[in-house]
Amino acid sequence: MNTLAITIIIIFTSTFIAGYVKSKIKDRCLKDFNKFPIIVLLKNGKTIWGKMELESTGIILNYPRPHENPMHKEKAFILYKPEYATLFGVFRPISDLDETEKKARELKSLVFKSGLLVRIRRGIRNFFAAVRDAVLETFSVFLGRVAPKSSVLSSNQKYVKKMGESFVDYIGNSYDPLLEKLIGKKIVYEVFRDDQWNEYIGILRNYTKDFLEIISTKFPMELTFTLPVPGSKTEHLSIVISNDGEFVEILNARSNPISVLFEDKTHKINPSDFIKFEKTKLNGSIKLLLEEEMDVIFPRSEAIVRHIVAEEKE
Incomplete structure (x- = not known):
């Protein structure tokens, strides 16, 4: 076998192996959040949340429940790897984890092996x-x-x-x-x-x-939600927002306080508590602030x- 043939075989073999390995490699940081409920915040302020399903080419966020769109129902959001440049951060609030997920977090994130x-x-x-x-x-x-x-x-x-x-x-x-x-x-x-x-x-x-x-950090995360149509209510991240056409009510069903951000002030809502105010104080959306222990990427x-x-x- 001549030198040219050997060179071609080596190039094709190495390219094949490199391509296969690349198709399987997943970011180590993102792998720690795989199969956990997370909140993704983009640089443009858009917020998406769901249970992470990580692949080498991107992320699937499976919603807790189907999301109603005017044209269709959605059950997941896909963020492709080239779109990682649009990420501001990936957040895992500890209070959103069930007992099984908390144990998995302890094994994955809180144990620093040194054998x-x-x-x-x-x-x-x-x-x-x-x-x-x-x-x-x-x-x-x-x-x-x-x-x-x-x-x-x-x-x-x-x-x-x-x-x-x-x-x-x-x-x-x-x-x-x-x-x-x-x-x-x-x-x-x-x-x-x-x-x-x-x-x-x-x-x-x-x-x-x-x-x-x-x-195990406390990071102030701002969330923006669109107001539900008059006569309806929506629930996001255990926060229930109701709109009767004249007043808007926000019920905090989370285990930690949240804050509503108005233009002139901030109103704190404790767990199991709610606030009711005139719809005219808002401009079609509502800004909330979460300040609780979480893991972040x-x-x-x-x-x-x-x-x-x-x-x-x-």
């Missing part, structure tokens, strides 16, 4: 991830010298600028020795919201090239680990 086999496996994975990062960085430098500037970056300057020039090379590493040391530790992370950086505390669970996974373009929290001495 010999785990360390070896993680070391091998980190080695290949570091090699990958080095190859991609070299390739990017080469492209930067011979290719025009990216149109994607040019059209999204506000997202690039907010991270600061010093982080352009930092974001996107599959292996990061800084973050590797912080897994399982309480950290302060920053999120860019309302044109400023805001700090929150949580535990770094995992990281990948694209995402940061932070557990942020794109690394939206959040960054900033501080290590000092351990309190007894």
